[in-house]
Amino acid sequence: MNKMRNIICGVLILCFSFSLFAQKVEGLITYNRKMDHISIMSKLPHIDQEDVDRMTLTWGNWDNEGSNYELYFKDQKSLYTRKEEQSESGYSWKRDKFILIRDHKSNTEEDVIETLGKVYHMNEDTPKTRWKILNEIKEIAGYLCMKAETKNEEKGQTIHAWFTSDIPFSGGPEGYGGLPGMILEIDINDQDAVITATKVDLEVSELSIPYPKKIKGKKIPKAEFNAIVNKYVTETIEGKKNPYWRVRY
Numbered sequence: 001m002n003k004m005r006n007i008i009c010g011v012l013i014l015c016f017s018f019s020l021f022a023q024k025v026e027g028l029i030t031y032n033r034k035m036d037h038i039s040i041m042s043k044l045p046h047i048d049q050e051d052v053d054r055m056t057l058t059w060g061n062w063d064n065e066g067s068n069y070e071l072y073f074k075d076q077k078s079l080y081t082r083k084e085e086q087s088e089s090g091y092s093w094k095r096d097k098f099i100l101i102r103d104h105k106s107n108t109e110e111d112v113i114e115t116l117g118k119v120y121h122m123n124e125d126t127p128k129t130r131w132k133i134l135n136e137i138k139e140i141a142g143y144l145c146m147k148a149e150t151k152n153e154e155k156g157q158t159i160h161a162w163f164t165s166d167i168p169f170s171g172g173p174e175g176y177g178g179l180p181g182m183i184l185e186i187d188i189n190d191q192d193a194v195i196t197a198t199k200v201d202l203e204v205s206e207l208s209i210p211y212p213k214k215i216k217g218k219k220i221p222k223a224e225f226n227a228i229v230n231k232y233v234t235e236t237i238e239g240k241k242n243p244y245w246r247v248r249y
Contacts, residue, residue: 025167027203028072029141030069030083033194034064034193035192038056040249041055043192044242068198069082069195073169076104078101078102079099079102079211080100080175081098097112097217098248100175101211108126110122111175113225116228116229116246119217120219121217121220124221129177130150131149132148132150133147133179135147138162141196141199143164143166146162148160148162149161152188154230159176159186160186161176163183164181167202172184174195184200193249232246233247
């Protein structure tokens with residue numbers, strides 16, 4: 001089984017490398033991000049089954065619509081951010097800044113993330129993600145995708161990605177990449193949070209990546225940013241509250 005998986009992986013990487021060399025790939029992908037708040041809260045140490053049952057009965061999963069994001073990609077560069085949308089009444093509300101920029105040629109990344117009342121700006125080399133390609137396939141947004149797995153040790157999460165070699169670009173949502181093809185779905189901790197492509201457009205007229213003209217925020221290393229978030233999560237859980245109302249899961 002492992003030998004077959006390695007063969008499949010090798011073939012995919014060869015095909016991906018050839019496709020990347022042979023054609024120019026650019027486009028815009030829309031993703032929808034949904035969270036299962038009941039499942040997330042049920043895993044917090046101070047929440048017992050009685051509380052879970054009460055929350056389920058009262059709220060159910062209230063993130064049915066989710067939030068929409070966009071991934072722009074061109075010339076081995078990409079930008080992932082929230083999609084600007086208006087309500088039916090024409091009102092648009094302010095959302096926290098969330099911009100993930102990736103340069104897949106130079107293996108660098110630039111993140112602008114607003115959380116806990118502050119905007120943080122991080123710019124450093126892209127760490128290598130260790131993926132394990134699995135023997136599962138499914139269709140997403142009209143593309144046949146293969147499944148891969150990795151661990152986010154910082155958050156203690158298991159990540160499953162579904163990627164397609166039909167889009168020869170080594171990127172994806174939430175800053176993930178490093179697979180032989182575009183990631184069209186990310187599943188965090190068995191559907192606690194799922195980010196799925198709902199629309200793929202590879203024929204955008206005169207595609208331009210909307211880089212921010214001016215970035216305001218405190219420049220810090222990503223390790224320091226993670227430490228700030230982890231401290232808040234730990235202290236909030238110790239206070240018997242849910243930290244994921246304010247920080248990203």
